[in-house]
Amino acid sequence: MAVITASRAHRGPNRLRRRIGDNLRAYLFLAAGLASFALFSWYPLVKGVILSFQQDNLVVPPYWVGLDNFRALFADPLFFTAWRNTLEFTGLALVFGYAVPFVVAIVINEFRHLKGYFRIAVYLPVMLPPIVSVLLWQYFYDPGSGLFNSVLGALHLPTSDWTQSPRMAMISLVLVSTWSNMGGATIMYLAGLSTIPSELYEAAELDGASVWQRVRYVTLPQMRFVLLALLLLQIVATMQVFIEPYQLTGTTNEETITVMVLIYRYAFTVNNDFGLAAAMSVLLFVVLAAFSAVYLRLTRNAD
Amino acid sequence: MNRAKLGKALGLALAVGMTTATAACGGGQESEPVAGGPVTITVNGLPAATDEFNRAHFEADVKAFEAKYPNIKIDAKEGLMDPQTFSAKLAGGQLEDVFYVYLTDAQNLIAKRQVSDVSAQLADFPVTKDYKPGLMKVFSDDTGKIYGLPDENYSLGLIYNRKLYQQAGLDVNKPPATWAEVREHAKKISALGKDIVGYGDYSKSNTGGWHFTAELYSIGGDVAVKEGDTWKAAFNNDKGRQVLQQLKDMRFTDNTMGKRQLLEYDDLIKLMATDKLGLYVGSTGDMSNIVNQFKGTFADYGLGPIPDGQGTLGGGSGYMFKAGLSPEKIKAGLTWLTFKKNPDRIGPDNEKAAAKGLPVGLPEPNVWTGASEQKLLDATKKYANLPSENFAPFAAATAAIPLKLEPPNAQQVYAALDPVMQKVLTDPNADIGRLLTDAEKQVNQILSSVK
Structure with a gap:
């Protein structure tokens, strides 16, 4: 900030040169980060867009095919299946993954004791490598001798085929994803909750507000911004779901194939067509970029 | 805000970048032959x-x-x-x-x-x-x-677990020669209880389509045939229905295939290596994997010919x-x-x-x-x-069984056939006729690009 203030003080004919001179150190500090971004983020991004208009097998020079890849996408019935499934996953993930961490955060926040313990307990699954979480749940879901059906059976409750049942497959994936990712959201909610001035609750309590009324009239309005930010972040994250369907139901399951799984299929296991995969990636990019733009717009206003 | 940008950029890099992961390319220039020289x-x-x-x-x-x-x-x-x-x-x-x-x-x-x-x-x-x-x-x-x-x-044959054969009172040197016998043996092995699966099969990430093809070949069927210059799907017929009906019966009528489905390559290897599986379609290479990955011994496994033996995928x-x-x-x-x-x-x-x-x-x-x-x-x-001697039944029969290769565009064809296996093995009400008709349409589309 000091650098910017200093540059504003110098206004004159050599303004630009001075500004660069004054900011040189800042640019140097930025250089490493910018270079990393350029190499690992922007270059692949631009390359991906170019690839989506090309036929490329990675050996002979790629050649331009115009919109052929996009036409092929729209002709593939799986294209629509994958988008429908992805939206279904995102929707379900919002129902579970968005509301559950909020409730958990409020409950943990209400604890007088052991708050630290619960915070860690909720966050632990985030620290597991995602594939480990998924393999663990694969065992839970085993319709034969899995944990869930064993427990349900012992309690004389109806069991389920979980990932193998067309009706339950998607919900099963969402449950895994929620369990493994809710820690991050919970911690952010908890941080948000801790910034709410305690006077507001005290005043509400003096007015005789019930627990529900305190949540409804104090917590929710105060958390508005965090809730909105997490909503958009979660949409962007869940639309890129890959590892749960890939490991639990595979790349050919019509009930759970998602956009990312289809991209993987196009590129690696079925079509070996990198241009087609890149075209699908570009479409996903456009959708996610739209959500990100909304997010940036909203957060800018909030600043 | 920066974190959001970072998140977005990383997310997009993942989405777009994964398709740009490059494989190293081979090369090498040809050297001109020298007249009279080496x-x-x-x-x-x-x-x-x-x-x-x-x-x-x-x-x-x-x-x-x-x-x-x-x-x-x-x-x-x-x-x-x-x-x-x-x-x-x-x-x-x-x-x-x-x-x-x-x-x-x-x-x-x-x-x-x-x-x-x-x-x-x-x-x-x-x-x-x-x-x-x-x-x-x-x-x-x-x-x-x-x-x-x-x-x-x-070529594909039938891998069987000799320990389980012994426990089930079956002749360890006589693996099933027909699919009807597979069904009978699977019943006896499943009857051992303890979550033991009689017969196992694949239905995930292309492996289901691969085994459907192999089983179709075994009863004299075909996945694709060449008519003139073009390839056509050839599985929507009695033979295709026979393969699927047998699997469906074993899964839901006999209950000899276990409840857990959507299995892929490693799953059956693991089940076989841990003595939880009686029989499955596999090759000598799969046997080596069972032994090498799980420190097992070859003595515990046998290899028989593909049941019915009208042809084998190889x-x-x-x-x-x-x-x-x-x-x-x-x-x-x-x-x-x-x-x-x-x-x-x-x-x-x-x-x-x-x-x-x-x-x-x-x-x-x-x-x-x-x-x-x-x-x-x-x-x-x-x-x-x-x-x-454990592989003798396979060795003795294999010369007489015609070897059949994979269909053209094999991975795409297998991917289209995979959902058929999934439905048959997970849904007791699966409509085999409709599944085959749907898959036939897709496979014909895939084969139309074969030149």
């Missing part, structure tokens, strides 16, 4: 440096070969046949002079005239007459001209010669191949492998007939460190 040929198949034993073996071969034939120099390259780069290397003229191919690709290369006819030179190498005629046909055209030689082969590899090679180079290439793959070497090679603790005694690969096959069988018997 002939240099490029060959591939050199094992990677990480595969120490086989690499050293290969390099020793090159040294011994060059000492024996001072006029031929071998320029060995790593790699076999990478489906993603092969056609590009071929088009770009970057292929080795003598190159590795899968059996499934040989006919296509011959049809497109992308390989050299080696028939004229082959007469000087009498050992090549002992290759199995079925395999040589893969490397020949309609007029009998020959364009390559086989290297290895495999494959393998061989070497072909780049189009436009000079007769000298073809001759040098054939000299190399017959040096490397020679019935007289099987004994010493087996001795080395056995000394290293590598398995010797599996019934496949076996590309030979006649006197050469006898040499193979003798050398295998002499150095076998595996109980060969």
Whole structure:
């Protein structure tokens, strides 16, 4: 900030040169980060867009095919299946993954004791490598001798085929994803909750507000911004779901194939067509970029 | 805000970047032959440096070969046949002079005239007459001209767990010969309880389509047939329905396939290795994986022929010669191949492998007939460190079962057939007729792009 203030003080004919001179150190500090971004983020991004208009097998020079890849996408019935499934996953993930961490955060926040313990307990699954979480749940879901059906059976409750049942497959994936990712959201909610001035609750309590009324009239309005930010972040994250369907139901399951799984299929296991995969990636990019733009717009206003 | 940008950028990098993950490309310029001088040929198949034993073996071969034939120099390259780069290397003229191919690709290369006819030179190498005629046909055209030689082969049979067979009171030396017997044996093995699965099958990430194909072949069916110049799906018929109906009956009527489905390659290997599975369709390579990955012993497993035995899905590899090679180079290439793959070497090679603790005694690969096959069988018997009698039912039947290759665009076809297996194995109300009709439409679309 000091650098910017200093540059504003110098206004004159050599303004630009001075500004660069004054900011040189800042640019140097930025250089490493910018270079990393350029190499690992922007270059692949631009390359991906170019690839989506090309036929490329990675050996002979790629050649331009115009919109052929996009036409092929729209002709593939799986294209629509994958988008429908992805939206279904995102929707379900919002129902579970968005509301559950909020409730958990409020409950943990209400604890007088052991708050630290619960915070860690909720966050632990985030620290597991995602594939480990998924393999663990694969065992839970085993319709034969899995944990869930064993427990349900012992309690004389109806069991389920979980990932193998067309009706339950998607919900099963969402449950895994929620369990493994809710820690991050919970911690952010908890941080948000801790910034709410305690006077507001005290005043509400003096007015005789019930627990529900305190949540409804104090917590929710105060958390508005965090809730909105997490909503958009979660949409962007869940639309890129890959590892749960890939490991639990595979790349050919019509009930759970998602956009990312289809991209993987196009590129690696079925079509070996990198241009087609890149075209699908570009479409996903456009959708996610739209959500990100909304997010940036909203957060800018909030600043 | 920056974090959001970072998150977005990383997310997009993941989404877009994953498709740009590049594979290293092979290359190598061809050296011009010098008139009258030594002939240099490029060959591939050199094992990677990480595969120490086989690499050293290969390099020793090159040294011994060059000492024996001072006029031929071998320029060995790593790699076999990478489906993603092969056609590009071929088009770009970057292929080795003598190159590795899968059996499934040989006919296509011959049809497109992308390989050299080696028939004229082959007469000087009498050992090549002992290759199995079925395999040589893969490397020949309609007029009998020959364009390559086989290297290895495999075919699918039935892997069974001898421990469970014993426990279930079944004859450990008599695996089922028909699908009806598979059903009966599976019932007896499932009756052992303790979550033991009688018969297992795949239905995830292309493996289901692969096994549907194999089982269809076993009862004399086909996945795709060539009509004139075009390929057509050929599974929407009684044979296709028979395969699926048997699986559905075993899964839901007999309850011998276990509740857990959506299984893929490693799942059945694990179940077999942990004695939780009685039977499944597999090859000698799968048996090696069961033993190697789980420190098991070959003595616990047996290999029978594919049930019904009308045909078996198999494959393998061989070497072909780049189009436009000079007769000298073809001759040098054939000299190399017959040096490397020679019935007289099987004994010493087996001795080395056995000394290293590598398995010797599996019934496949076996590309030979006649006197050469006898040499193979003798050398295998002499150095076998595996109980060969466990694979005898497979070895005895395999010569009479026709080998059938994978359909064209195999992975796409398998991906389209996978959901059929999934539905049949997970949904008791699956409508087999409709599943086959839907899959037929998709497979015909995939096959329409085959030239």
